[in-house]
Amino acid sequence: xxxxxxxxxxxxxxxxxxxxxxxxxxxxxxxxxxxxxxxxxxxxxxxxxxxxxxxxxxxxxxxxxxxxxxxxxxxxxxxxxxxxxxxxxxxxxxxxxxxxxxxxxxxxxxxxxxxxxxxxxxxxxxxxxxxxxxxxxxxxxxxxxxxxxxxxxxxxxxxxxxxxxxxxxxxxxxxxxxxxxxxxxxxxxxxxxxxxxxxxxxxxxxxxxxxxxxxxx
Amino acid sequence: xxxxxxxxxxxxxxxxxxxxxxxxxxxxxxxxxxxxxxxxxxxxxxxxxxxxxxxxxxxxxxxxxxxxxxxxxxxxxxxxxxxxxxxxxxxxxxxxxxxxxxxxxxxxxxxxxxxxxxxxxxxxxxxxxxxxxxxxxxxxxxxxxxxxxxxxxxxxxxxxxxxxxxxxxxxxxxxxxxxxxxxxxxxxxxxxxxxxxxxxxxxxxxxxxxxxxxxxxxxxxxxxxxxxxxxxxxxxxxxxxxxxxxxxxxxxxxxxxxxxxxxxxxxxxxxxxxxxxxxxxxxxxxxxxxxxxxxxxxxxxxxxxxxxxxxxxxxxxxxxxxxxxxxxxxxxxxxxxxxxxxxxxxxxxxxxxxxxxxxxxxxxxxxxxxxxxxxxxxxxxxxxxxxxxxxxxxxxxxxxxxxxxxxxxxxxxxxxxxxxxxxxxxxxxxxxxxxxxxxxxxxxxxxxxxxxxxxxxxxxxxxxxxxxxxxxxxxxxxxxxxxxxxxxxxxxxxxxxxxxxxxxxxxxxxxxxxxxxxxxxxxxxxxxxxxxxxxxxxxxxxxxxxxxxxxxxxxxxxx
Numbered sequence: 001x002x003x004x005x006x007x008x009x010x011x012x013x014x015x016x017x018x019x020x021x022x023x024x025x026x027x028x029x030x031x032x033x034x035x036x037x038x039x040x041x042x043x044x045x046x047x048x049x050x051x052x053x054x055x056x057x058x059x060x061x062x063x064x065x066x067x068x069x070x071x072x073x074x075x076x077x078x079x080x081x082x083x084x085x086x087x088x089x090x091x092x093x094x095x096x097x098x099x100x101x102x103x104x105x106x107x108x109x110x111x112x113x114x115x116x117x118x119x120x121x122x123x124x125x126x127x128x129x130x131x132x133x134x135x136x137x138x139x140x141x142x143x144x145x146x147x148x149x150x151x152x153x154x155x156x157x158x159x160x161x162x163x164x165x166x167x168x169x170x171x172x173x174x175x176x177x178x179x180x181x182x183x184x185x186x187x188x189x190x191x192x193x194x195x196x197x198x199x200x201x202x203x204x205x206x207x208x209x210x211x212x213x214x215x216x217x
Numbered sequence: 218x219x220x221x222x223x224x225x226x227x228x229x230x231x232x233x234x235x236x237x238x239x240x241x242x243x244x245x246x247x248x249x250x251x252x253x254x255x256x257x258x259x260x261x262x263x264x265x266x267x268x269x270x271x272x273x274x275x276x277x278x279x280x281x282x283x284x285x286x287x288x289x290x291x292x293x294x295x296x297x298x299x300x301x302x303x304x305x306x307x308x309x310x311x312x313x314x315x316x317x318x319x320x321x322x323x324x325x326x327x328x329x330x331x332x333x334x335x336x337x338x339x340x341x342x343x344x345x346x347x348x349x350x351x352x353x354x355x356x357x358x359x360x361x362x363x364x365x366x367x368x369x370x371x372x373x374x375x376x377x378x379x380x381x382x383x384x385x386x387x388x389x390x391x392x393x394x395x396x397x398x399x400x401x402x403x404x405x406x407x408x409x410x411x412x413x414x415x416x417x418x419x420x421x422x423x424x425x426x427x428x429x430x431x432x433x434x435x436x437x438x439x440x441x442x443x444x445x446x447x448x449x450x451x452x453x454x455x456x457x458x459x460x461x462x463x464x465x466x467x468x469x470x471x472x473x474x475x476x477x478x479x480x481x482x483x484x485x486x487x488x489x490x491x492x493x494x495x496x497x498x499x500x501x502x503x504x505x506x507x508x509x510x511x512x513x514x515x516x517x518x519x520x521x522x523x524x525x526x527x528x529x530x531x532x533x534x535x536x537x538x539x540x541x542x543x544x545x546x547x548x549x550x551x552x553x554x555x556x557x558x559x560x561x562x563x564x565x566x567x568x569x570x571x572x573x574x575x576x577x578x579x580x581x582x583x584x585x586x587x588x589x590x591x592x593x594x595x596x597x598x599x600x601x602x603x604x605x606x607x608x609x610x611x612x613x614x615x616x617x618x619x620x621x622x623x624x625x626x627x628x629x630x631x632x633x634x635x636x637x638x639x640x641x642x643x644x645x646x647x648x649x650x651x652x653x654x655x656x657x658x659x660x661x662x663x664x665x666x667x668x669x670x671x672x673x674x675x676x677x678x679x680x681x682x683x684x685x686x687x688x689x690x691x692x693x694x695x696x697x698x699x700x701x702x703x704x705x706x707x708x709x710x711x712x713x714x715x716x717x718x719x720x721x722x723x724x725x726x727x728x729x730x731x732x733x734x735x736x737x738x739x740x741x742x743x744x745x746x747x748x749x750x751x752x753x754x755x756x757x758x759x760x761x762x763x764x765x766x767x768x769x770x771x772x773x774x775x776x
Contacts, residue, residue, distance in 0.1 A: 010352075011409070012401030020647070029670040030704020037608060067698070085704070089612030089694035119609055178352060178401075178410045198649040199664030202657065 007187050010179045015040045017190050018053050024196030025057035034085045041115035043180035045145055050186035051154040052111045056081045057193055059155075061108045067095040071103045077157045080109040084116030091120035097162040098124045104160040111152045117162060118143060129165045132158035144169040226592065229495035232563065237629070239491060242723035246734025247535065247576045249583040252590060253489055254744030256760060258597045259425045261590075261776045262416055266292050270767035272437070279445040280304045281320075281438060284339070287430045288329065289767075291416055296355065296423075297326040298430040299335065301343050302438065310361050319345070319359035321392065321434070325427045327353050327406060345396070349404045355423035357405055358397040360431060363388050363465065370439045370454065375447030379455050385462060386524050389747055389759045391435040393465025397424045412601065419600050420482065421743060428760050432464045433767055463762030466745070469755040470654045473735040474645065477671050480712050480719035481604045486742050487718035489600055490582075493593035497585045498563040500592075508556045510588035510775070515550070518580060519543045521746060521763075529750040531731075535576050542577020546584070607716075610708050612694030619693055619710060620684045623677060626713040629722045630674030631681055641675065642728025644668035656732060656754060674724040676706040
């Protein structure tokens, strides 16, 4: 990919673009905020944030999951973003990952889940191993993440298990990049989604916003 | 906010105003700049740390076209304002965000740019939104000349005459900025990357430095053009006249949603101001020098109010009320107020609450802070906060606890009938053409199905209704599983448990709501003065008017 095919975005730009794209894709505002937060975390830690977000927003998938102690239930693979937000909400409850091994069931796009596992680890002040089957894929603790084995493509569907561990990520990955690269194609797809939450300016609102004529006093 | 436990005035807590009073839009819209406003924080730091300033580049022709560079040299780092001056045809001059050309464009560079940096900036900065900057730049901005004043001043100076003080006062600036972008916009450095630097830790410090250096550029530009035009006959702008000029700014709706989208920051900014007021009111006694400083500040504010003009009927009425209120304060301080009484500042404040209108009450607040820098200036450290730290929802909270928070902090919203055409008459949206916030008429214009979530009151009421059907001992996590569309509002309500100033406590979609009140609230935090609304949704202001310049900063007694 040449430099002309890429755009370097700052974290606030990634957050704003992801928020608008998520809203344009039909998510309610609260979940759109979660999407923006997760995208920013992934970007700051050098994951392919744009592919992860686009997969969640462009692919029809179930959002229904039923939290329960030890094993969550779903009829079909569930959106990683929605499971992640629910995991964050239940982090400190018995249905959460703080009381032993937790199977989340089949997740569509498990990469999107990672920022929420990190958040849960922070809330519980513990470390987790995240497995897509076996062996463990990631080890996370607070804001640290370590890839142990393999990788999770954004389109992957996998049975996800979260296990408390006494081992901290080693070496801790504390990167907090201030910008990240996105391909022109990814940017354009996100931008197209973002445009769906905009409204053409009416003459009435444009006039009130600053006048239609010259302003040179 | 975590500063309260460190307060040197622990008894201040009992003097704090109720957020239910402070956060009403009618009061926020009458806010005045204080010594804790962001531009004052910047000036004090640069004076305290004896920053030095120079102008290594000033290559501009008789038409005002060329480039300049100003350096602000601090104890550890240097920042450089790079300015590109253009010759803009009059018919292209517009303050609106849709403009594509300006009289001058600027970037604040982190360090001192080399030739390669300058070439890169020259290729991008004049394009503004259509260009890109990098992590080496802290801000990107532009300004237009005041057609009414700029040419007149150049003409007068070129002929060896000073311009009329009245003409200068009528406008108040030679140029006005139409945008000052920072914090990661268009590729610039993010605020998070700068918070470990003391000089950029407080909010908008890079933006304030940019505007302050632009102010110097505007005066240098008229002096330079006058000299090229008039030769030996030309004179520079006189010191007193120079001092009276600020940098104008046109601000529209783009600024308003910030206060709603950043509840943590809004809380901190208001909490700091309110804590400062409470500390002053809690003082058992005062000293003569503080009273003297208060009276000096009052005189300066009265002079400013006398010069402050507006063509907007609403602002004209407010100005009348302000001038009358300031006169009442002056009369009371001169004749009735006993500075030797117990808690004298609180006595003055209590008198103001009984006698003054809201506009003058808020002016009195700013005046009370002026003599008390030793008591309150440290609060500037509490203005910023990492907003992501407060982002996670507490899923373990019981529904009845959430409901109690709603009843306590959103009672202003719960009784409103949002089916009423006036109560829900407006909707906020993002414009397709410029991705800028706009305000639409819900029942007259299309697009309300895509509205921005600034209908906080309506969301709060909807959440409250939902909670009525939910078991009080259920965790919020269960509530959100059943009603995920309440997620954004639940997050806000939980924030208010420890951040009581996080919400504007008014219906922001009401047909009678005045967006300019939101703008003035934020601009007062910046330190803006001379608010001059041009409609109910955009306003002209001035920044740094009567403030020192780089060459006299260190001679200034009271910052």
